[in-house]
Amino acid sequence: MIEFKQVEKKYANGTTALKNINLSIEQGEFVAIIGLSGAGKSTLIRCINRMHEITGGQLHVDGVDVGKLKGSQVRRFRRRIGMIFQSFNLVTRTSVIKNVLVSFVPDLPLWRKLTGIFRKDHKIKALEALDKVGILDKAYVRVDQLSGGQQQRVALARTLAQNPDIILADEPIASLDPVTSRMVMDDFKRINREMNISVIMNIHHVEVALEYADRIIGIRQGEVVFDGKSSGVTTAVLGEIYGGRFEEEMSVLTEAGIAYV
Ligand SMILES: Nc1ncnc2c1ncn2[C@@H]1O[C@H](COP(=O)(O)OP(=O)(O)OP(=O)(O)O)[C@@H](O)[C@H]1O
Numbered sequence: 001m002i003e004f005k006q007v008e009k010k011y012a013n014g015t016t017a018l019k020n021i022n023l024s025i026e027q028g029e030f031v032a033i034i035g036l037s038g039a040g041k042s043t044l045i046r047c048i049n050r051m052h053e054i055t056g057g058q059l060h061v062d063g064v065d066v067g068k069l070k071g072s073q074v075r076r077f078r079r080r081i082g083m084i085f086q087s088f089n090l091v092t093r094t095s096v097i098k099n100v101l102v103s104f105v106p107d108l109p110l111w112r113k114l115t116g117i118f119r120k121d122h123k124i125k126a127l128e129a130l131d132k133v134g135i136l137d138k139a140y141v142r143v144d145q146l147s148g149g150q151q152q153r154v155a156l157a158r159t160l161a162q163n164p165d166i167i168l169a170d171e172p173i174a175s176l177d178p179v180t181s182r183m184v185m186d187d188f189k190r191i192n193r194e195m196n197i198s199v200i201m202n203i204h205h206v207e208v209a210l211e212y213a214d215r216i217i218g219i220r221q222g223e224v225v226f227d228g229k230s231s232g233v234t235t236a237v238l239g240e241i242y243g244g245r246f247e248e249e250m251s252v253l254t255e256a257g258i259a260y261v
Pocket residue numbers: 011012013015016017035036037038039040041042043044
């Protein structure tokens with residue numbers, strides 16, 4: 001369970017990105033965080049694995065007080081939390097399987113790190129992870145020969161090989177076309193359902209968020225202004241989250257055939 005208690009995040013330049021955040025996210029939930037650019041979505045996600053340190057309140061992940069972790073404890077803690085970025089963060093000039101095997105590097109003795117010779121069980125796990133996202137046949141292809149959607153699936157496989165409890169995804173479909181986006185979202189959904197991995201996703205596409213996530217957290221100027229089921233997101237709620245600029249979002253919803261009161 002992830003618990004935010006009166007969490008605040010103030011950056012060194014004085015910007016308050018998060019104010020009085022109180023949230024409780026159960027294991028296995030699929031949560032989408034929506035809001036305008038600059039609302040604090042990325043900051044919120046990145047506080048969970050301590051990429052950003054909170055400056056007020058408390059943040060617990062499965063009972064662990066994240067703010068109190070030190071040195072190697074932070075590294076061990078992060079092993080349980082996968083992170084997916086908009087830009088994939090892959091080594092594009094090498095093979096798919098090597099990119100997935102990277103997730104085992106922290107567990108290896110120095111000689112294996114230096115020689116790049118991986119254990120057989122790690123190779124099997126890497127291949128299994130690739131199979132889970134449907135790109136096993138690409139294992140020995142160079143990453144720069146793959147499409148954007150396939151590259152995001154490699155990133156997802158790398159995260160899965162790490163055997164995480166939680167996957168944080170920061171705009172994972174922002175650079176993908178609509179069809180590929182849905183394929184990647186289908187992967188997230190399947191992984192969430194079949195493996196009971198919590199997915200916390202920061203996403204700009206409201207219609208996709210409503211279709212795939214079970215729960216929506218709407219953020220405005222660093223504060224949670226909506227927290228509830230996707231089915232409870234009405235035009236009034238979108239107005240609250242996006243202020244005067246929700247009409248653009250509404251037109252997307254109408255095109256997607258989603259009716260709102
Ligand atoms: N490293 C930083 N130093 C100072 N201010 C920052 C830093 N990172 C983000 N901010 C500020 O914190 C606020 C929240 O930013 P954040 O990136 O979390 O928003 P966001 O909702 O994810 O936006 P976007 O959708 O554009 O990615 C913004 O005002 C931003 O300018």
